[in-house]
Structures are given as C-alpha cells and as structure tokens.
Amino acid sequence: MLGVALELRKISKQFGQVLANHKVDLKVHVGSIHAIIGENGAGKSTAMKILCGFYHQDSGEIIVKEKKVRWPSPKEALASGIGMVYQHFMLAGTHTVFENIVLGTIDYPWSLIQKKEARLKIEKLSKYYGLALDLDVNVEKLSVGEQQRVEILKLLFRDTDILILDEPTAVLSPIEIESFFGQLRNLKNEGKTILLITHKLKEVKAIADKATIFRDGKTVAEITPADFSIEAMAELMVGRKLVGISDNRNNREEEKSSEVIISLPDFKVHAGEIVGIAGVEGNGQRTIIDQTLKLRTADSGMLPEKRLEEALMLGASLYENFLLTKWRQFSWWLSPKIIMPYVKEVLSRFDIRPLNANLIAKNFSGGNQQKFVVGRELWSLSRDLTKDNFKGPKFLLACQPTRGVDINAMEFIHQRILEQRDRGHGVLLVSSELDELLRLADRILVLYRGKIVKEFKRSEFNETKIGLAMAGGSSS
Amino acid sequence: MKNKFLISVLWSFLFTLSSFAFALQAATNSAAKVPIRVGLILDKGGKDDKSFNSAAYLGATLAEKELGIQLKYIEATDDAAIETMMRSFAQKKYDLVIGIGFAMTDAVKKVSPLFPEVKFALIDAEVPGANVTSLLFEEHQGSYLVGALAAMNSKNKKVGFLGGMDVPLIHRFQMGYEAGAKSIDPKIAVIINYVGVDSSAWNNPAKAKELSLTQYRSGVDVIFGAAGASNNGLFDAVEETKKLAIGVDSNQNWVKPGLVLTSMLKRVDVAVLEVIKETNSGKFKAGTVRFGLKDKGIDYAVDQYNSKFFTAETSKKMEKIKQDIIAGKIKVPDYYKK
C-alpha cells in the first residue's frame, strides 16, 4: 500500500436537531478501493458531501494529500482531484458523449484546437482505462452502464484521482456489474483511489480492499472485507444480531394451487404464490405494472417502486395518506372518529414512530415511511368475526419493495411478503435485486426487451443462469 | 399556561393601541375650524392626467391659495368606492363635495339627500336637489371650433377623432368636431376611434397610442384627442410621426410644443374655482349652470407654443366662427338634443 490519499478527522455535522455526522474518522490509502457502508441515514452521504465541498463540517478537519483543506465549493474540490459520481447521473441527454465530458472545461468553445486536444485526451483515457465509448452518440441513447462510464470519464478528464461513487451498481444488471468491477480494478491498478458508497455487502466483499462502517452518524469500524463474512459485516452495520426471516418452504416444490388471483396477458398469479419478475430496469417492467393496475380489484394492495412519488403525499398527514389507498373501504362521509383508530392500528402494529397520525409524512424517516406504506397496503377492514384487519389483500403488487431501506426494514418487509403467500394470497414481486427474488419468489420470470424470455421454477433457481437471461443471453 | 401568556400579551398590545388612538382622537377633534372644507373626488384618470382631472385639481388648488380653504382630494380607483368616499366627506361635515365626472352621478343622487347641510357640485351630469349644483359645458361648440381649425390645417383632407370612453358625452365632442371640419370642407374625411367602453378608457395611453398611430399611418394629419389621461398616448404618437394633435380640457399645448395645434379648453378649473368661491362667500346656488363660449367656460388655447399656427388670417377666421356661434348664426349640432 502506498501513502494516505485522504483523511477525515473527527468530522461533525449537525442539521437542525439531527446530528448527521459525529466525530467521523476515515483514512483512505492511495490506489485502493475503499467501501463506505452503512444503512440509510447512517451518515455516509453527508460525510462524502463534506469531502466534496458540498457541505461544510461544524468541526473536525479534512486532510488531502497530507494537506489540511477546506473547500469553499465543489469546484475547488474537483480542482484538487476529488470528484463524485452521483446516484442520479448529471448528464445532458440531448448532447453527445464528447460534449458532456468537456462541458464547462473549454474556455473557448469556438476553438477547434482546444476541441481537438480534448478529444485526443478522452480517447487516450478511454483506451487506457478500458472505458470504451462512442464519443459522438447522444447520451440519451446510451445504456445506463454506458452513461456511468461517461460520468467516470468526465471525472478522469478533469484529472481526478480520488473518485467517489454513490451506489454505482444499483442500476446495473449482474453482467454489467462484472464488467464495471473490471473497470474499477483497472482504475485502481493505475493508481486511482476509489471510494465506493454501497449497501450491497456481497459486492464489498468482492471488490473492496478496505471498508469503513457507518452507524448512527458515527464510524464504528474499519475492516478488511476479505477477513469478514457478510453476516458479520451486516451485524456491524445494524449493531445487533440479525434474526433472519423464517421461510417454511425449504426449497421443496409445492403443489400449485389452481385458484387464479390475477390473470395478465402473459402469465397468471395463483393463490399462495409469489411470482418474481427479474430483469434489468427498463425492460418492460412498467408495462406489466400498468397491466396489473388495470386489472386489480378493490381487494388488492400495491407497493410502488418510488414510494415518495407514487405512494405517499409528503405534505399530508399519515391519516390522509392512509385514506389515499383505503378510501374505498369507507362511506363517502369520511369521519375521523371512525377512521383514526384504524390508522393508529397500523402505526402501532408496524412500530411506526413517532406514533402520531396527525404529523405530515415528510416528518417521518425513510424507513418509517416505507413501513407505513407496507402496513397500509396490508391493512384491510375485516368483514368476518376474527376482526383481524391485517390479513392483507388478496393480491399484492410489490415493486422494488426494499429499495433504499435498511436491513431491519428489509427483513420486516420480506417477512410480510412471505406471510401473504402463506395465507394463500398472491404476490407479484418486481425487483432488480436478484437476491431478493431468489429469496422470496416461487417462480421467476425474466424480462428482456419487453418480453418474458425465460421462466425458472424455485427448484431451478440459479443465479448465473438468471443473470445471463437478464442480459439477453440464452442458456441451454 | 402558555395560552394565558399569549392572550395577556395580545390584550396588553390592544390596550396600548386603543388608548393611544383615543388620545389622538381627542387631539384632532379639538382642532380649530375656520375656513370652509372642500372635498374633491377625481375620476379614474387621476390628478395627473394633464387634462380633465388636472383642470379640476388646478381650480381647487387655486381656490386653496386664494381663499385659504381646506382642500382634500381623492382619486376614485374603484367604482364601488365613489359613494363610500362621498359619504366619508359628508360624514366628516365637509362644506362642499365636488364630484368630477359623470361616473359620480349615482353617488351624488344617493348621498346628497342624506346630508342636506352639505353642498354638492357635480361636473358633466345633472342631478336635481336643493343642495346640488350641476356644472355642464357646451363641449360641442368648442369641438366645432377646433374641428374647423383641424380642417384648415389638414393637407390630406383627412382628420381624426380619438374619444376616450364610448359615452354620449364624448359623442357630443365628436359630433361638434365633425360639423366644424365639414364646415370648412364638406368632403373632408373624419376618422373616429374610441379607446374603450369602461372607465379604464380614460387612463389607457398604450391603446390610445396604437389607435393614433394607425390613424396617422392611414393619412390623417390632425387628431383631436378627447380621452383624458389617454391623450398622453396621442401625444407620444404625434411626436413619433411629427403630425398634429389637438388637446382637450386643459391647455395641453405645452406637452409637445409645435406639434399640438391647439387645445379645446373646457374650463373645469374655472367652474370648480367659481363654485368654491360661491360656497365660501355663502352664495351657493343649487341648480344647473352651463358654461359655453360666451363666458369662456369653453374656448381654444393660443399661447407661445402654438402661435405659429395662428396667422393673422387664421385668427380672424376662428374669431369670426366663434362670434357666429355665440350670436347663434351657426347652429352646432348637439348630441344630447339629437
């Protein structure tokens, strides 16, 4: 290992009442891949944004290349060689790759000489680091993986030697992830330092030299992932022993019920079955979701992909958010006296804090919001004598149900989905996380370019084969 | 606990406020009361329209200087508020309330019987009442005169008329103007436009300018603007095209020296000054007063800004027409008696 590329010493940052970072320590060596792991809200992003000059720390110091620094803005950080690729790319879709890369760096846009120099430099870089790209294609025509390459080239073109990547694999298929890791290794071998913000521990183990674990705004450990099991890392992240979920299937093939819950043009969902839809995002998931929404009955629930945009009214109270999907179950006169107890029931049953249905949704943390949406969707007024309102809807559509939630919430949601199945209800699970599908689904349908190209029964589940099908390859 | 705190803060605030207010009221009430008090309610154009309302304001301020009366004026920016303002003046026991413009008719009609001790004067409309004097002008006579002058100065034999609001009062201007122009040249073309139909037409120079430019481009070389503050649009247009314009109500010759042929004077200032004078000396007379050429309530303006248009010959011609109208030799058509 070479010298220290950068160091954070006792960085603290407070937002209003929230202590986002508390005495964060971080040491990253030159030419290493350093993973930053932690649950949502653990302070990873805040620390990285302080490093990039987006925020300023309240106390503590940043040391880059053995010098104490404090950036006025991200521009100065970039000039000193620190750049970040955000989870949502910042590219101008209607411009070419070349234009996107040089954007803002050329002083005289009309100077052909400068353009030629820039072009040569980019071509050299892309060859050197194995980042093949056609420079004259409009960015919007590129795949997500290629767009990511543009973002990385953008940083390299600006002579960045410390690259921060925020959840870079969230949008990639398993195959693409492999080649992306190849590129990262290339960069590392050429002496670049890479900080990888992620929550996928398997990937940390596969590629990172070192990992710093964040929990509750503090750095709790710096580890060498090679020496740790995934479970051990997860427990460090969560701060307690994980119970895991209970699944009474044990991978044996079960008798399929013949009762059809919902019948889509290309497939059916039966009672007591979780049908998983696998595929890289944008391969026809939207069509299936839309078809499902058209066919759903009153007794169905939905966990949309983007809970903030599609399942919640952030400016409205939880009481009103409860009504959003449950209004059909009440008369036209919406009396809080009748409805409020049910909302409270959801809040207490799903341990949503603070336990106050009058607070607006925006005031709840991401995990609590997600739990609320799940609780709401699983709630339906019981019409029988058991008075159990949580038997869940006959059909549940779950799209990326655990995206962006912490491990605790993830296990909780997985357990609820399995419960639905065990009750004899049907679940359609659309997910880009293969692990999730493998864990929950009874069958997996693989989408590629808008079509279902392959179906796997639980007994046939195989990560490699499914991954191959997702990339359009056929396995025999 | 905290509710009580808030409420007590609120109460103490209100108490201080009201006690100050009462103290002040006492102070204002004891103020000495010597000269008569005059309330002037201007039309939507406002006192800076350089025309109708400016004339009224000028008359009132003149009275303020000469007689030492107490003057307050308000601009009616809201039709619904006219009556309220008039009542406000009356309730405060103003001696004389003057309403400028026919838009005040309903308000005078309604308020004057309720306050018999207050005198009301109304310009441009008639309201009966023992405490109301209606001040009317023979606008058609003056319009006839400037119409004749316009025709004398038109090379293209095409003159224009730009009315403010499309109401009988302005049709009276228009009819006199047309007759005057035709008396010089029976074949002359008179182009007519109105700025609008509601009271905002008195104060819409932008539209007035558009209309004037269109007229000038079509070959019109003199435009008579009878449009209150909208006349400013006409003057902008005349400056751009270097043609001729005729002002209205006040003497507007100075606005664009050399480009304003003359102004048809409607001496609202004289009327206002007169009625204030009469009231001040306790000689207020109810009823209708008509101002015309004879008493110089209506006239045309000649001064250093437009003297170049008034050659000896022209002056003689104009004076002759004027005398003929006064003598009744020329019968000017009146829209009101149509």
Added chain:
Amino acid sequence: MKKILLPLFSTFISLLMGLLLGSVIAAFADENPLHILQIIWNSGLGSKYDLGTTLYYANALALTGYSVAVAFHAGLFNIGAEGQLNMATLMVAIVGLTFPSVSPFLGIIISFSVAMMAGALWAGIAGLLKAYRGGHEVISTIMLNIIASALASWLITLPVLRNTENQNPETRQLSLSYFVRGADPLVKFFMDSPTSSSILIIFLLAILLWAFLFRTRTGFAIRATGQNEVAAELAGLNPKLMKVIAMLIAGACAGLVAIGEVNGHTGKFLLGFSPEFGFMGIAVALLARNQPLAIPPAAFLFAILHKGAGDLDIETKNITRDLAVVIQAVVVLSISISPWLEEKILAFMVNHKWGAKE
C-alpha cells in the same frame, strides 16, 4: 390545540410585521403611525355604515378567496376569479333583464343558479384545458379574464342592455323581483350601506366547503390530487376529473359575488364594478392558508384595509391609499416565512418543555 394555535400565532406575527412596516413608512412620511392605524380602524369599523361597507368588500373577498383556495387544494392556481365573477354578474343581469316579471322567490333562485353556473362554466373551461389538454391554468385563466372583460364591454353597448339613463357603462336596472335590496333587513340595519344579507352566504360556505374538502370522499380526492397527482392516480382516484370539479366549484364560489352585487347592491351590472376582487382573493386565500374556515376573518381583515385606504387620502397630508396596499403586500410576504417561523417556535417549545402534554 397546537395544530390551530401555532398557525394562528404566526399569522398574527405576519400581520404585526405588515402593520409595523406600514408604521415605519408612515413615520418616514412624517405621520403618526398610531394615527394611521386609528384612521384605518375608524374607517373600517367606525359606524354601522362603515362596517356595512367593509362587510360588502369582505363578502366579495371571501368568495374569491374560496375560489382561489378550492382550486389550490387541487394544485391549481386560479388567477381567474376576476373573470369568473364578471361573467357571473353579467349573466345574472342579462337573465334578470330577459325574464323581468317572476316572483322575487323565483328571482333569487334564478340569480343563484345563474351566478354559480356562469362562474363554474368560465372556470370549468380552464379546468378542462388543464386536465385534458395540459394547458396551464395560470395562462388560461388570465386569458379568460381578458375575454370576460372584452365580452362584457361589447355586450354592455347593446341597446337592449345598456342603461340610457346615465352615461355609466352599465346595464339597465333589474326589476324588483331580482333587486331585493329594499326588502333586506340587514341593509336597513347597516344604514343603507352596500352590504346585504348575501353576506350570510360566506359563513354558510365556510362550513360547507370545510366539510366538503375535509370530510367527503370527493373533497379528499381533490386534495389528494393537489398533494400528489401520481399517487392519487395509482390509488384509483381520478385526478383529471378532480381538477375539473375543483375548478367548477371555484368558479361557482367566485360567481356568487354576483348575488351581493346585483341582487343586494346595485341591481345592475356595472362594467368595472370590481376593484380586482379576484386578485385580492389570492392574498386572502394565502393569509387563510386555504382553510375555508379561516377565509371569512382573513377577508374581513383585508376588507378593513381596503376600506380604510380611501380615508387615508382624506385624513392625512402625506399618506395615500397606497399605504394600505403596502401593508397588504407585506402581510402576504410575511405569510411566506411563517412555516419557518412555526418550525422555530416549535423547536423553542420543545427545548423549553412547553406543550409537553400534547
């Protein structure tokens, strides 16, 4: 308790800031600020007649306030209350002149239905354009305002409508079947001021609109549309229809200005009778934070300021009516910082263990 008291308090602070800045300006203009406040106070509430006039303004401001607020709950910015109320008033006058000899009872029913329908229709056009063609409601309502006033300007010149008794741009007087002011006890009580019993509508509407928006399914659907259209659609609500319904209700509210004007005040349509009530309604809705129950007091407050403005001209040397407009503007501006203010107060209360019981 905290839920109601806190916004009330921060609104009070905004109000105070408006008055404070107004006072500072007054002081600079060499006038005693307290004197100014006293003038406004006396002018707005000084006598039965003054109070009546204030109520007349408050009536129109509350109705346009409702109009803006209801549309706002559906996520729409209704700039068109002005056009809606003009259309409604014109239509009531036209219908009234067309069927002059009906019973007063029928006359009132006709007036109400025509006023609400005309306003709703005019707003509904903008609603339909927004929901089904994506035309931005701000643009379309502004255009509809202009069309309404142009249409009124033209119709008013027609000999069948035009009042020939005076030179005002107005329609002829409606028959006593419609113009029921003479029989109105409230008119007598307020010494023949412009107000009438139509003021009672706004109190009824406050309760009706509150119940509709916060207690019924359709009201909820409208608010959900305003909060998050995508989520509302996914939840099986019909956001497009809700936008249209919201605009229809908004237009009907603005249209009711016609009742106070035609049936209760003048008995005719006078072109330009509204000193832009529609736009002042936006400020009222802002001050009331779109809560129907808070709109009548907010409207009353703005009415006092509007009414008091004229007397500033009369009573002071250097201050004009514009000061009242400045105060109104500062109040509205201060409202925009009130969420921040509330957060600060809340944090302060938490830190000092206030309101721990809640």
